[in-house]
Amino acid sequence: MGSNSPPTLHFAIFPFLSQGHIIPLLHLSRLLHLRSAAVTIFTTASNSPPIRAALSDTKISVVDLPFPQNTPGVPPGVENTQNLLYESSFVPFANSTKLMQKSFESALENLHPPLSCIISDSFLGFTLQSANKFSVPRFGFFGMGAFSSTMYETLGREKPHSASADLDEAFPMPGFPGIMLTRNDFDPPFNAAAPEGPYVDFMKEQMAALAKSDGLIVNTFYEMERSYVDCWDQKIGPKMYCIGPLCSAAPPPRTAAAHFRFLDEKLAEGKPVLYVAFGTQAEVSPEQLREIAIGLERSEVSFLWVLKAETVEFLTDFEIRVRERGIVVRGWVDQVEALKHEGVRGFLSHCGWNSVLEGIAGGVPILAMPFMAEQHLNARLVAEELGVGIRAMPRGGSVRGLVAAEEVERAVRELMGGERGAEARRRMLELGEAARGAVVEGGSSVRALDLLIDEMRLRTDILPRV
Ligand code: UDP
Numbered sequence: 001m002g003s004n005s006p007p008t009l010h011f012a013i014f015p016f017l018s019q020g021h022i023i024p025l026l027h028l029s030r031l032l033h034l035r036s037a038a039v040t041i042f043t044t045a046s047n048s049p050p051i052r053a054a055l056s057d058t059k060i061s062v063v064d065l066p067f068p069q070n071t072p073g074v075p076p077g078v079e080n081t082q083n084l085l086y087e088s089s090f091v092p093f094a095n096s097t098k099l100m101q102k103s104f105e106s107a108l109e110n111l112h113p114p115l116s117c118i119i120s121d122s123f124l125g126f127t128l129q130s131a132n133k134f135s136v137p138r139f140g141f142f143g144m145g146a147f148s149s150t151m152y153e154t155l156g157r158e159k160p161h162s163a164s165a166d167l168d169e170a171f172p173m174p175g176f177p178g179i180m181l182t183r184n185d186f187d188p189p190f191n192a193a194a195p196e197g198p199y200v201d202f203m204k205e206q207m208a209a210l211a212k213s214d215g216l217i218v219n220t221f222y223e224m225e226r227s228y229v230d231c232w233d234q235k236i237g238p239k240m241y242c243i244g245p246l247c248s249a250a251p252p253p254r255t256a257a258a259h260f261r262f263l264d265e266k267l268a269e270g271k272p273v274l275y276v277a278f279g280t281q282a283e284v285s286p287e288q289l290r291e292i293a294i295g296l297e298r299s300e301v302s303f304l305w306v307l308k309a310e311t312v313e314f315l316t317d318f319e320i321r322v323r324e325r326g327i328v329v330r331g332w333v334d335q336v337e338a339l340k341h342e343g344v345r346g347f348l349s350h351c352g353w354n355s356v357l358e359g360i361a362g363g364v365p366i367l368a369m370p371f372m373a374e375q376h377l378n379a380r381l382v383a384e385e386l387g388v389g390i391r392a393m394p395r396g397g398s399v400r401g402l403v404a405a406e407e408v409e410r411a412v413r414e415l416m417g418g419e420r421g422a423e424a425r426r427r428m429l430e431l432g433e434a435a436r437g438a439v440v441e442g443g444s445s446v447r448a449l450d451l452l453i454d455e456m457r458l459r460t461d462i463l464p465r466v
Contacts, residue, residue, distance in 0.1 A: 009116040009456050010038040012108060016121035017047055017067075017097065018081040019280040020354050021143045024219045026051065027246035028119070028141075029060050034249075035453055038113055042104060046079040057251065063107050068099035082280040086372065091198045094123055101126045108134055116460050119217060125209030137214040137459060139241070139452070145353050146218055146225035146240060147381045148374035150232050151179075155186060157236075162193045168398045175231060179385075184400045185376045211237065215452065219244035219357060221438035221445050224386070224431065243449045245357040248439040250336045259304060259329050260341065266302050267343030271325070274416060275338050275364070276305040278350040282371040286312045288402055292348075292369075293318045295408020301416045302326060304344075306333045339364050345425070346415045348392075351378035363432030365389050365424035367415045369403055376400070388428040390420050 011032050015025040022043070029039045039060045043051055044067040052062050067079045073092030078084055084093055108115050108130065115134050120127035122140040131138035142149055151173060155161060158174045161183050170180040183191040189200055210216060215238050222229055222242045229240050266273045276296070278284055284292075289312050296303055297318065303326040307315075319328050335355070338344060339362030347359045348367045356378050359366045366389030368379035376399050382389040392411035394401030415421040438445040 008036065008038050008113045009453065009460065010040070010111055010113045012040050012042060012111065012115055012118045014042040014104065014118065014120045014124055014127055015141075016081075016094075016123040016143070017044065017079055018143070020352055021121050021123070021141075022047065022051065024143070024244075024246040024354060025119070025121070025141060026054055027249040028217070028243070029055070030058065030249045030251070031243070031246075031449060032453070033058055033060050035449075037116075037453065038111075040111060042107065044079045044100075046077075054251075065100050065103045065107065068096045071096040071099075086281060086283065091202055094202055095198075097124055098126045101130060105130050105133060117456050122206055122210050122216070125206040128209040128212055131213075137456065139215045139217050140210045140213045140238075141217045141219075143219075143353060144374050145220045145356070145378065145381070146228040146232060146242070147385065148353070148377035149218070150228040150236065151181065151377055152186065152190065152374065153232070153236050155181075156190070156195075159193065161186075161191065167191070167400075175235075176227070181377075181380065182399060184398055185380060187373055187376075213238055215239045215241050217241045217243060217452070219246045219353065221245065221435055221443075222448070223434050223438060223444060224360070241448045241452050243445045243452075245361045245435050245439065245445075247336045247354070247358045247361050248436070253334045253337050257334065259327060259333060260337070262304060262327050263338070263341045263343040266325075267341070271302045271343075272345035272416060273341075273343045274301050274303040274346040274348055274367075274412060275335075275344045276303055276348040277333070277335060277355065278308075278369075278371065279352040279355055280308070281352070281373070282350045282375075284350075284371065285402075290314055291403060291405045292408055294405035295412060296326065297322055298405065298409040299412040299416075300325075301346075301412055303348075304329065304333070304338065306331075306335070336361070346412075346421070347389075348412065348415075351375040351382060353378055356382060357435075360388065360428065360431050360435050363429050365415060365421060365428045367392055367411050370399075386427065386431060387424060388431050389424050390415055 013025055013029055015022040033039050041062045045064045048064045073089055074096055115136055117136050118127050118131045118138045122142050128138050160171050160174055164171050167183045170182050173179040173181055189195045189197050218240050220242045221244055232240050305328045307330050336358050339358050344364055347364045349355045351368050351370045366382050368382050368389050368391045370376045370379040383391045392403045392407050394403050437443050
């Protein structure tokens, strides 16, 4: 670079140690890198190999920080929440990441070109102190969308649920006429009238750091979540930068995996496929897996079901019985690619936020079956607010509980062949179009990212001030 060229911006990106947080931030790194910024990703040794492999076609740097050892409550050797029992170990795991502050800051000292900005997962609140030490801006990143973020904050601040003792009693959300939620739409302990405990304390700390940050980067697009983004910006803050769907920056797959042949075959036979996947985090009970298997078998649709590595015995017989029309893949499927495949016409999903956006980007209507975290709110957004999916519901009117095989069968048939499924598909195609419009030149997400970069340039005095 010549001596008159402006210095290069350098973004330090620190994702929380969960697949659902790492993946979108890798996509964001690519987008920043494409805009000529230097990017360094911070992670730990055991998370690093897949990150390095995913970025091997770029000049993005990856720095491995030592993961804190011997933390009570964190199983030895675990450096990613997908290998944790979430309920018992998440909080000690999340709290232990604070011990990475020192090594993070030592590494920041050595960045070339020098650090311009920290983009930190909002779960890593300590990076606010690092940003202050280095006098650079800090942007938080949420693994969640604007609807769920705004609903959680509104619940915490305005307590519309305080009078409802019953977890399934619906109450109106203040500021959002027409939106009725229940305490069961929110994860415990946050759905209590006066939430308390270590998880609540941890989140309070992270939200306090976020409030003092320069902005919040969200993997969504403005047109889809306009009213929730506006509410966040006006009443909560800091300002949301909606720059998604980030999966649009995913590189094409390098190898064609065998299960894609199955999708090709079904497409050639004219048999629409239901893609079934519940993400990297949800612990789906063997009873629930059995009900899903029975429901899928009875529905008679073709399907590709991605399961986490562990297996359940009854599935072996199931796989033999359904092999003409369904396959179970244990391990990793390139989900973004699968959802783009023409043969995939429905997505039975836990409604993790990345999965929702990937379904939208692929134009594939969603059959929502949430389990944990903010997934119940994402399911509400998908089915009730956007109308791009339908729900498989537990018995008895609650949004939580076992979803029986009959309901799985009914909902799968409805999504793949019924009138409501057809309506959801029509709306999903429209929303998919809007999502693509957001990430092309001049689109809202591209403009939001350009704005963020311009602001960084101004702050680092790279652009002359007017
Ligand atoms: N994913 C994938 N292949 C798999 C399992 C997961 O590509 O076999 C990706 C998926 O595309 C998504 C992420 O892992 O980007 C999971 O994030 P999500 O927010 O949907 O769910 P979580 O795992 O956080 O519950």
